[in-house]
Amino acid sequence: MSPSAQIAFRIAIGFLVIGLGGASVAAVVGLVLTNAASSAAAKVSLCARDGVAPAGGDDYLAQNNVWNAETPQCVSVGDQSLRIDTAAHDVRPGGAPAASPSLFRGCHWQECTDVGDLPVQVSKMPRITSDWVSEQVDTGVFNAAYVVWFHSGPVAEATPDGAEVVIWLRSRGGVRPGGSLLAGEVPIAGARWNVWLARDQDRVRITYERVGEVTEVSGLDISAFTEDAVGRGQISLDWYLVAVEAGFNLWRGGAGNAIEKFSVTVDD
Numbered sequence: 162m163s164p165s166a167q168i169a170f171r172i173a174i175g176f177l178v179i180g181l182g183g184a185s186v187a188a189v190v191g192l193v194l195t196n197a198a199s200s201a202a203a204k205v206s207l208c209a210r211d212g213v214a215p216a217g218g219d220d221y222l223a224q225n226n227v228w229n230a231e232t233p234q235c236v237s238v239g240d241q242s243l244r245i246d247t248a249a250h251d252v253r254p255g256g257a258p259a260a261s262p263s264l265f266r267g268c269h270w271q272e273c274t275d276v277g278d279l280p281v282q283v284s285k286m287p288r289i290t291s292d293w294v295s296e297q298v299d300t301g302v303f304n305a306a307y308v309v310w311f312h313s314g315p316v317a318e319a320t321p322d323g324a325e326v327v328i329w330l331r332s333r334g335g336v337r338p339g340g341s342l343l344a345g346e347v348p349i350a351g352a353r354w355n356v357w358l359a360r361d362q363d364r365v366r367i368t369y370e371r372v373g374e375v376t377e378v379s380g381l382d383i384s385a386f387t388e389d390a391v392g393r394g395q396i397s398l399d400w401y402l403v404a405v406e407a408g409f410n411l412w413r414g415g416a417g418n419a420i421e422k423f424s425v426t427v428d429d
Contacts, residue, residue: 206246208235216264217241219275221423223264226408230259234415241423243408244296248415254302254336260415263308263408266425268316278427279405280315283391284398287428289383293330293407294422295376301414302334305376309383310404311364311396323400324365326386331374336412338368346372349389350382358395367395383425 205214210227217240227234232249243264250259267279281287295305307330311323329338340359347354347369354369367390383405390396405425409418 205238206235207238208233210234213272214238216243221264221266222269222272222274224262224269224272225260226262227260229257232259234260234262234411236262242420244419245409245411245415245417248301248411250411250415251413254334254412258303258410258412260411261308261408262411262415263406264420264423265404265406267310267402267404269310269404269406270320271318273316279425280312280401280403281427282315282398283311283387283396283400283402286384286387286402289387289402289405289425289427290380291383291405291407291425292379292422293377293381293420293424296417296419296421297331297333297376298414298417299333300417302336302412303415303418304332304336304410305330305418306407306410307381307383308406308408309386309402310406311400312403313400315401316403320362320364321403322363324367324390324396325361326390326396327366327368328381328383328386329368329370330378331371331376334413336410338370340366340368343367343393347389350385356389356393365395367393 207214207225212225214223216223216238221241223238223243225234225236230250230252234248235246237244237246245262252259266274297305307328309326310321312321313323338357340357343356343358345355347356353372357368359366369386407423409415
C-alpha cells in the first residue's frame with residue numbers, strides 16, 4: 162500500500178470509530194488521496210543544464226544552472242523548494258564552480274518572476290528581507306550562499322553589469338571567497354562577516370562571509386548588505402537590484418543538498 166493510501170486508510174478507520182457514515186468517509190478519503198496526488202504532481206524534475214521552472218506559482222523560479230562542467234545534474238523543484246537529486250561534478254576547488262542550482266525572485270538574466278516589487282532602484286530601495294531553510298550534506302565541496310544581483314538598468318538582457326553581492330552562509334571542502342579581504346568581522350544584520358572584494362569580467366563581486374556557519378536564516382536583511390556595499394563605494398545609487406538568489410555553488414558532488422524553504426519580502 163502506498164504512503165498516501167495508508168494515510169487515507171487510517172483516517173477512514175478513525176472516522177468510522179467516531180461514527181461518520183460511509184459517504185462521508187469516502188469523501189474524506191478521496192480528498193486525502195487527491196491532495197496527496199497533487200502534492201506529488203507539484204514536483205518538477207530539471208536535468209537540462211540551463212533548465213528553469215516555476216517554484217510554486219509565478220513569484221519564484223528554480224534553475225539547474227550547470228555552467229562550468231559537462232557532468233550530469235538533476236534537481237527536483239517544489240513550492241519555494243529545491244533538492245539536488247544527482248550531481249557528479251569534480252572540478253578544481255580553486256576555480257569557478259561546476260554549477261549553481263538555486264531559487265530566485267526578480268530578473269536573473271532574461272528570466273523574470275511575475276512580481277512588481279523587483280527590480281528596484283538602489284536609491285529608492287525599501288527594506289528587503291529573506292528567509293532560507295536548507296539541508297546540507299557533509300560530503301563533497303560546495304558553498305551555500307545568496308547572490309544579490311545589481312544592474313545599471315531595471316532589467317539585464319545579458320549578464321548584470323553592476324555588482325553581485327554574495328552572502329556566504331556556509332561552505333564545505335575548504336573553499337573560500339575569491340579576491341582580497343577588505344575587512345574582518347563586520348557587524349551586519351545581527352551577525353559578523355568577513356568582507357571580500359573581487360572583479361568578475363565587467364562587474365564587482367563583494368562577498369560577505371559569515372563568521373560562524375549556519376544552514377538557515379530568518380529575516381536576513383538584504384538591504385543592510387546593500388547599504389554597506391554602497392558605503393564602500395562598490396554599488397551606485399543609480400543601479401537596480403534586479404534579483405535575490407539563494408542556492409549552492411558545487412565543485413564536487415552536491416547531491417542531497419536542498420532548499421527546504423526560501424522567501425523574499427520587499428516592504429512597501
